[in-house]
Amino acid sequence: MIRERYINFLIGALLLIVPLVALQMDEPFIITLATKAAILALAGVGLNLALGQGGLVSFGHAAYFGIGGYAMGILASHAQDYAPLMEVPFVIEGTNLMPVIWLVAIVASALAALLIGALSLRTSGVYFIMVTLAFGQMFYYFAISWPAYGGEDGLSIYVRNQFPGVNTLDPIQFFGICFVVLMAVLFLVNRLNKSPFGLALNGAHQNEERALTVGINVYRLRLVAFVISGAITGLAGALFADLNRFVSPTMFSWHTSGEIMVFIILGGVARLFGPVAGAAVYILLEHMLGGISEYWQIYLGLILLFVVLFAKGGIVGGLARREVRHDG
Amino acid sequence: MPPSANSEQMTIHRRGRGLAGETIKGRAMSSILIIEQILNGLQFGVMLFLMAAGLTLIFGVMGLINLAHGSLYMVGAFAAAAVAGWTGSFLLALAASLAAAALFGALIELTVIRRLYARDHLDQVLATFALILIFSEATRWVFGSFPLFLNIPEALSGTLTLPGGIEYSRYRLTIILIGLAVAVGLFLLISKTRVGMRIRAGENDREMIGALGVDISILYTLVFALGAALAGLSGALVGAIQSVEVGMGEPVLILAFVVIVIGGIGSIKGALAGAILVGLTDTLGRTMLPWAFAAFMEPSAASSVGSSLASMLIYILMAGVLLFKPTGLFGSA
Numbered sequence: 116m117i118r119e120r121y122i123n124f125l126i127g128a129l130l131l132i133v134p135l136v137a138l139q140m141d142e143p144f145i146i147t148l149a150t151k152a153a154i155l156a157l158a159g160v161g162l163n164l165a166l167g168q169g170g171l172v173s174f175g176h177a178a179y180f181g182i183g184g185y186a187m188g189i190l191a192s193h194a195q196d197y198a199p200l201m202e203v204p205f206v207i208e209g210t211n212l213m214p215v216i217w218l219v220a221i222v223a224s225a226l227a228a229l230l231i232g233a234l235s236l237r238t239s240g241v242y243f244i245m246v247t248l249a250f251g252q253m254f255y256y257f258a259i260s261w262p263a264y265g266g267e268d269g270l271s272i273y274v275r276n277q278f279p280g281v282n283t284l285d286p287i288q289f290f291g292i293c294f295v296v297l298m299a300v301l302f303l304v305n306r307l308n309k310s311p312f313g314l315a316l317n318g319a320h321q322n323e324e325r326a327l328t329v330g331i332n333v334y335r336l337r338l339v340a341f342v343i344s345g346a347i348t349g350l351a352g353a354l355f356a357d358l359n360r361f362v363s364p365t366m367f368s369w370h371t372s373g374e375i376m377v378f379i380i381l382g383g384v385a386r387l388f389g390p391v392a393g394a395a396v397y398i399l400l401e402h403m404l405g406g407i408s409e410y411w412q413i414y415l416g417l418i419l420l421f422v423v424l425f426a427k428g429g430i431v432g433g434l435a436r437r438e439v440r441h442d443g
Numbered sequence: 444m445p446p447s448a449n450s451e452q453m454t455i456h457r458r459g460r461g462l463a464g465e466t467i468k469g470r471a472m473s474s475i476l477i478i479e480q481i482l483n484g485l486q487f488g489v490m491l492f493l494m495a496a497g498l499t500l501i502f503g504v505m506g507l508i509n510l511a512h513g514s515l516y517m518v519g520a521f522a523a524a525a526v527a528g529w530t531g532s533f534l535l536a537l538a539a540s541l542a543a544a545a546l547f548g549a550l551i552e553l554t555v556i557r558r559l560y561a562r563d564h565l566d567q568v569l570a571t572f573a574l575i576l577i578f579s580e581a582t583r584w585v586f587g588s589f590p591l592f593l594n595i596p597e598a599l600s601g602t603l604t605l606p607g608g609i610e611y612s613r614y615r616l617t618i619i620l621i622g623l624a625v626a627v628g629l630f631l632l633i634s635k636t637r638v639g640m641r642i643r644a645g646e647n648d649r650e651m652i653g654a655l656g657v658d659i660s661i662l663y664t665l666v667f668a669l670g671a672a673l674a675g676l677s678g679a680l681v682g683a684i685q686s687v688e689v690g691m692g693e694p695v696l697i698l699a700f701v702v703i704v705i706g707g708i709g710s711i712k713g714a715l716a717g718a719i720l721v722g723l724t725d726t727l728g729r730t731m732l733p734w735a736f737a738a739f740m741e742p743s744a745a746s747s748v749g750s751s752l753a754s755m756l757i758y759i760l761m762a763g764v765l766l767f768k769p770t771g772l773f774g775s776a
Contacts, residue, residue, distance in 0.1 A: 172565050234762050237769040241508045241564050241708065245700040246765065252697045253758035260751045369697065373572045380569050410584050416576030423570045424558055 119435040123388040126431075130156075130395060131294060138287050146286040147358070152391075152398040153293040154354045159378035159390025160300055161347030166376070167385030168308060169340045170320035174244050175231065175251030176375050179345040181258065181367035182227050183220035183352025188270040188362035190216050195272060213278040213292070216353055224349020225342050227254075232341035236334055248369060255367035269363025276357055283357075293354055297391070300347055305387055307343070316340050348375070377419060383429030392430040475609050480730050481723065486615045488722020489622025493677035494699040495706070495714040496629060497670025503709030504645040504666050505560055510571040511551065512674050512699070513692025514578035519544040519675020520682035520691060521582060524591040533596035537679055544675020545668040552667040557660065575693070583689045590686035593679070618680050625673065626715055633711065642666060646709060698725075701757055705764045707774025716772060721757050728756040 130153060137145035158180055165171040193200045193209025201207040210216065235246045259267045275283045283289050307313045319326035319333045326333050356362045365371065374397070382393025400418070404411035426433060498512050522543030527536035551574060559567045595614045602610040633639035641662055644652045653659045678692065685691070702721050706713025733749030740748065764772065 166565070172568065174568065234765050237765055238704075241502065242704060242769075244508060244564060244568060245704050246761070249697060249701045249704065249758055249761055252694075253755050256754035257751055260747075260754045262747050369693070376569065377572070380565075384565070410580045412576045413580040413584070416573040416580070419573035419576070420555065420570055423566050423573065424555070427566075 119386070119431065122431055122434050126388045126392050126395070127298065130391065134287060134290050143286045146290055148398055148402060150286065150290040150293050150358055151355075152395045153290065153297045154351050154358060155375070155378060155398070156391040156394035157293070157297045157300060157354065158348045158351035158375050159382070159394055160297070160304060161344045161349075161351060162375050163379050163385065163390050164304060164307070164347065165341050165344035166379060167389070168313060168320065169316050169337055169344075171236075171337060171341060171344075172244050173235075173247040173341070173344075174369070174372050174376065175235075175247035175249075176345070176348050177367050177369060177371035178231065178251040178254045179224035179228055179348040180352035180355070180371055180375065181254055181362075181364070182224040183349035183354075184356035184362040184366045185258070185264065185270075185352075186220035186223050186349070187216050187276070187353040187356040188272060189264055190219060191272045191276055192264065192270055195274070211274070211276045213276045213283070213357070216276060216357075217350055220349045220353035221346045224352070225346040227349075228342045228345025229338070232338050232345070236337050236341065248372065251367065251372055252369055255364055255369070258364040258367050265363070267364060269361060269365075272356075272360045272362075275360055289358070293358075296350070296354065300350070301387060301391075304347075308387070312336070312339070379429075380419070381422060381429050383431035383433075383435075386429070386431040386435075389429055389431045396430065475607075476730075477727075478607070478609055479611060480727055482611055482615065482619070484723035484726035485719065486618050486622075486722070487726055488719040489619050489626075490677050490681055491695070491698055491702050491722055492622060492715050492718035493625060493673045493680075494695055495702040495718050496626075496711055497673040498699055499703050499706070499709055499711065499714045500642070501667060501670045502703075504642055504649075505663055506649075507556065507559060508564055508567050508571070509556070509670075510568060510696065511574035511578065512670070513696030514575050515544045515548055515671040515674040516678035516692035516695055517578065517582060517689065518547050518678070519672075520593070520678035520687045521586060521591065522675070523679035523682055524593040524687045525586075527593055528591075533594075533599075533683075536593065537676065540675045540679030541672045544678070545672040548671025548675075549664055549668040552664050556667060557663065560663070579689050586689075588689065590688035593682045593687055595683045614683065621676075621680065625676075629673075629711060638662075638665070698757070701761050703771070704761055705771055707771025710771070710773040713771055713773030721760070724760055725753075725757050728753040732756070 130149060134146040134149040137143070137149070158176070161179070162173065162176045165173050165176075189200070190209045191211050194211040195209070199206050199208050231247065231250045235243055235250065238246055264270050275289065277283060278292055281288050281292060283292065308317070315326065315331050315336055319331060319336055323333055326336075352366060355366070378390045378393035378397055380393070381396055382389030382391065400415060401411070404414050408414070422429065494512065494516060497515075498509060501507055501509055501512075519540035523536040523540040526539035527533060530536075555570060555574065559570055562570075599614040599617050601613055603613045603616060605611055631639075633642055641652060641657055644657070645659070645662060645666075649659065652662075674692075677695075681695075682691075698721060699718075702714060702717040704717075705720060706715070706717030729750065732753045733746045736745035736749040768774070
C-alpha cells in the first residue's frame, strides 16, 4: 500500500507538472490535453467507485456524464440568450457561474442515478450490464429526438462559464480548476473507501451473502454508492462541456460509457489513481496514434485487448505489483 | 470520441420515424394503416430475434456476454453487399453473409473469446468492446466511410395485396417468413437433434458434459459460429432496407439486449417473445404516440413530444418488466 501511495503521488505530480512545463514552452494545446485528461479522469473516478469498489459493472455512465453536460448547456444557453429557464410558477434564470452549474449537474445526475440504480440493482451480473447500457441509450435517443436544446446537432456555448476570482478563458487557469476539483474528489473518495460505508461496500462486493448475514442492507448500500458514483461522473460531464463549450448527444453515447470504463481498466480496477493514469494514457494514445493513422482505434482495440487478456491490474496494478480482485 | 458512431446509431430509428411522419401529415389513423404498422413491427421484431437468439444462446451455453455480436451483424451486411455487387445474385449474397459471419465468429472464438469463458463479466465486456473497435475500424479501412447499398432482388420488390386489400412490401413479408422459419428451425435443432441435446446439456452443466466425453471446445466454437451466422443473416436482410455502413450493428445490439432482458437470459422462447414485443412496441409507439398527443396538443408540439416519448418507450417497457419480473418473462431463477 505504501508503494501505491508513492505511485499515486507520482501520477498526480505528473498531471500537474506537464501543463506547467507546457505553459513555459508556450504550448497551449498540451494544456488543453491535460485538462481533458483531468476531466475524463474525474468521470473515471466516479465510475470506479461503483465498478471497482462496489463491483457494479455499469455500462451506462455516459448517462450521468451527458446529464452533467446538458445541465451546463441548458443553464448557460439560457444565460447567453437572456431567456429565463422557467417563468411559472416562479422565475428561474439561466446562469454562467460554474459553482451553480456544478451543483445542478451533481443534483440532476444523482437523481438520474437514483432512478436508474433503483431499477437496475434489482438485477445483477450480466443483466445489470445490459440494463444499465439500455437505460444509458434511452437518454441518448431522448437527447437526439428532443428538439428544444439542439437535438442531434447539440448546443454551442460561446463563452466559457465563470468562476469567481479566476479567468476561466486562460487555459492554465481552467486546468487549475479541473485539477483542484479532481484532487478534492479523490480525497473525498479515499476517505469514503476507508469509512465503514466503503468497507461495507467492498465487503458486499467480495461476498454478498456474508454481508447480508451480518445485517447489511446490500441493496441500499449499493444504491447509495451508485448515486455518489453517478454524481461524480455528472460533475465531470459539466466540466467536459465547459472545456469544449459544446454539448451534444455524443456525450450520452454508449461509446462514452465504454471509454470511461477503458480508463479504469487501463489504469487499474479499484485503484484510487487508476482512472487518472488510465485517462492520461488514453489521451496520450489518442494524440499519438491519431497522428500515425486515421484508423488509430484499431491499435487502441489491440492494446485494450492485450491489457484485458494478459495484463490485468493495469498501470497502477503493474507498478504496485499487488493484485486487487474484482467481481470475484 | 468517434464522431461517426452517432449518426450511424440513428439509422434504425429513422426508418420508423419516416413512417410516423407520413401518417401525421397524410391521412387519419385507419385500420389498414394499423395493420401495416403491425406488420412492420413484426418484421422489426423478427430481425431482433435473429440477433437476440444468438446472444442468448451464447450466454446460455458459454456464460459469455458478447458485445461484438453487433460487429458480426455488420460483417454479414458488408459481405452480402460486396458479393451482391460482384455477382448480382441476392441468394449468393445471403449465403455469403452467413458464411462470412460464421467464419469471423469462429475466428474470434478461437483467438480471443475462448480465453474469456473463465473470466468475469467485466473482462468479457472490455475485451469484446475492444473487438468492436477493431472490427469497425478495419471495415472502415477496407470499405471506406461511405455507406454501401444492397438492392432488394427483383422478384421481391414491389408490393403484394393481402386479404382485406392491404398493400404490403413483398420483401418485408419475406423477411418475416424467413425469421419465423429460422425460429422454427432453431427450435427443432435444439429440441430434436444430437447437437441440440449437447447445447441444452451445456446450458445445464458445462463441466459435466465435458466429463461425459463431449468435446466442449468444438461445441463452443460451433455455438458461437451459429450465433454469428444468425447475426450476419439478419444484417444482410436489414441491409437491403437500410444502408450498409460501419457501426450499423450497435443500435441493434443494444435493442437485442433489451429483448433479452425482457425475455429472460438463455431462453430462445423468451428471445422470440421479447423481440416481437419490442418490435411492435417501438414501431407502433412511433406511429401512435404523436397521433395520440395530437388529440389534445397542437400538431408540431404533439409530433415532437410524441416522438421523443416514443424513442424511450421500449426502455420504459423494460423498466416495467424489471419492476415485476427482474429475471425476464421467461427467465428462471
